[in-house]
Amino acid sequence: MKLINQDLLNDLSSEASKATRKRKNYNFHFGPADVLQRMLNAFEPGTYVRPHKHENPAKREVFLLLRGRLLMLFFNDGGEVTERITLSAKDGSYGVEVPPGEWHMGISLEKGTVIYELKDGPYDPVNDKEFAPWAPPEGAPEVKEYLENLLWENVPNY
Template identity: 45%
Template sequence: MSAELFDQSLLDQLSRAARANPRLRQNHNLHTSPDDPVQRFFNAIEPGSYVIPHRHLAADKAETLLMLRGRIGLILFDEQGQITATHVLAPTSACSGFHLRPGCWHSVIALESGSVFFETKAGPYLPLTAAERAPWAPAEGTAAAATFEADMRQAFI
């Protein structure tokens, strides 16, 4: 039987990869296939990374996130795109993670460099559908997305 150990070196490597990635984030998957029944992975995210507000509609697609290092902001939205709640997540803070039920509009932003979290949700992996991407949020990779991400960041200042 073999074991994969998770040390600070792995998290450092993942953060370096996120900084080098144009999307400013990088996964380290523990599941072996997109078809696995449980998706488990580390996700490094850097300030400026735009995670389009989205929701998961399938009844079995609840999402759980636990901070390992750094700080991220969780943003919850209503159907019209108005922010309904914000939470700062950090490993040693009052709030170190979340569990979101399906249908909840949300996004995350990195509040400091080197932020890494562990995420799990039911598989198989399915790309977001049009109904799961917020119609009121700009598409990733656009100039408007950078402005939208900066606006989300203002909720934490």
Template identity: 40%
Template structure:
């Protein structure tokens, strides 16, 4: 028998624990059953020192919707040269709690609190990032310059 999934703290707890321990400091908890599913729906548990390299989606149906369900994130949009054109704080308990990112928009985010979780929704099937999806003006994941990049983004929220 198929049953519904209760979206509660107990469901999120394992992903939160893993995010604290993993080198990338984040962990997805998929609600979709396959990478081929026509809708990709998942929670992303993220810690403050996780780096999401600025990127964009160009393929039809790959717009993203993010809804913060726990903690808070800083979201950033950039122009083609890497200048920040929007910096906003999203919080599960705040007025601004989500963001819809259209195709072609350079964006990134940083967790602002330990134990932050957001729901992400986009069209499937899953397509891995290609090198052209990442902003050429931003440090690559694993680059020591990423920590300074994150700090500079956070300073835009103060």
């Protein structure tokens, strides 16, 4: 049995807040070969998950919010936002299933945001995801401005 409780979420969020990338995951799956990848992901404001898709091989991805707020953005092939969903328990929006081949990213809107993520496996870092060519790579100097623009355009009263 694997228990998800407040202590686990607090510990994970604490680790994420101290991490350079401002996020931390906690795996429940048995390893990369597992056909169902399951994990907690703690996202702190300022973390950058480069827009990506899971297409070759095709994989579904499910995000279930456990606490906090997470903005999910979906894009067309040119990098324009086509849909935005704010996951928030307060607003009654708890999760989203992302179909294979759809450009997407998540942006933390609140400290202590944690999701439970499920994704088809197995995990192979060589072909797990295709990163959007129109978005800056993680660690690039323009990431901060890119995130700020996405938030400004997609979050009321940001």
